[in-house]
Amino acid sequence: MNVSVDREGRALLVVAHGSRRGASNDEVRRLTDALRSRATAFEWVECAFLELAEPSIPGGLESLVERGAREIVVLPYFLSAGRHVVEDIPGEIADVxxxxxxxxxxxxxxxxxxxxxxxxxxxxxxxxxDA
Amino acid sequence: MNVSVDREGRALLVVAHGSRRGASNDEVRRLTDALRSRATAFEWVECAFLELAEPSIPGGLESLVERGAREIVVLPYFLSAGRHVVEDIPGEIADVxxxxxxxxxxxxxxxxxxxxxxxxxxxxxxxxxDA
Incomplete structure (x- = not known):
């Protein structure tokens, strides 16, 4: 099946916590690369970090806007609905x-x-x- | 296909970080319940927390041993290979x-x-x- 997807202007921003350990941040970047090659619904796929690594969430969002994004999906790379997911990320998004x-x-x-x-x-x- | 699985004496312990937010810990407990109903290879499926919630990792492991577990798989409910996964959890396991x-x-x-x-x-x- 050949599905035509209008991905123009659509961006996906993976948001991870960020770590003092560079290898952990690189892991998120590699995962983002893998996602980019498969995420056919998005013109751009990037990552950003809540803290301890770059780019920041505002930095990542602004960069996508500058490149022409009109619609951005922010995907929290978190396992639980803690304060970061419920308050911090929405707050950063609201500012931008x-x-x-x-x-x-x-x-x-x-x-x-x-x-x-x-x-x-x-x-x-x-x-x-799983059976 | 009817697959006979020897699950006797086998236990799965999901290990999460633990949070000050009770709802986050309850989320892990609910997930563990869902896992229990599908993990046919394990006689027991429980969870434990590295910090901030109970049971602790040693507490969770000891409880499984008391119940008769001879083989325990510890599954780190973490998204990246940070210090917790690489050092802390192995250290707690080694003690037990x-x-x-x-x-x-x-x-x-x-x-x-x-x-x-x-x-x-x-x-x-x-x-x-995914196509």
Missing amino acids: ATRHPAVRIRQAAYLGDSAGIVSLMLEQAGSPA | ATRHPAVRIRQAAYLGDSAGIVSLMLEQAGSPA
Whole structure:
């Protein structure tokens, strides 16, 4: 099936916590690269960090706006709905959204909220495939 | 296909960071319940927390040993290979393992290391299913 997707002007920003450990941040960057090669619905796929690494969330969002993004999906790379997901990320998004009212910025559900997370855990545990 | 799995004496311990926010810890507990109903390869499926919530990792492991576990898989519910995954969790496991040499305790790869994580991110981003 050949699905035509209008990805023009659409961007995905993966937001991770950020770590003092450079390898952890690089892991997020590599994952973002892998995502970019598969995320056919987005013209741009980038990552940003809440703290301890660059770019920041405002920095990542502003960069996408400068490149022409009109719609940005922010995907929290977090496993639980802690303060970062519930307060900090929405707060950072709101600040940028105020400066760019013509750009639609939407926060997706955090990764741990995914319906597929239990299957992933089963796989990692070396359990037989879910019957 | 009817697959007979020898799950006797096998336990899965999901290890999360733990949060001051009770709802985050409850989220891990609910996920563990969901996992329990599907993890056919394990007689027991429980969770434990590195800090800020109960049971602790040693507490969770000891409880499984008391209940008869001979083999325990510890699954780090973490997205990156930070200090917690690389040092803290192995350290806690090693302490308990020393006290119970007959019990085999193995740390599985952390959740973020899963091959399926990119597909999960695509789903959460509202991207069309991976072609």
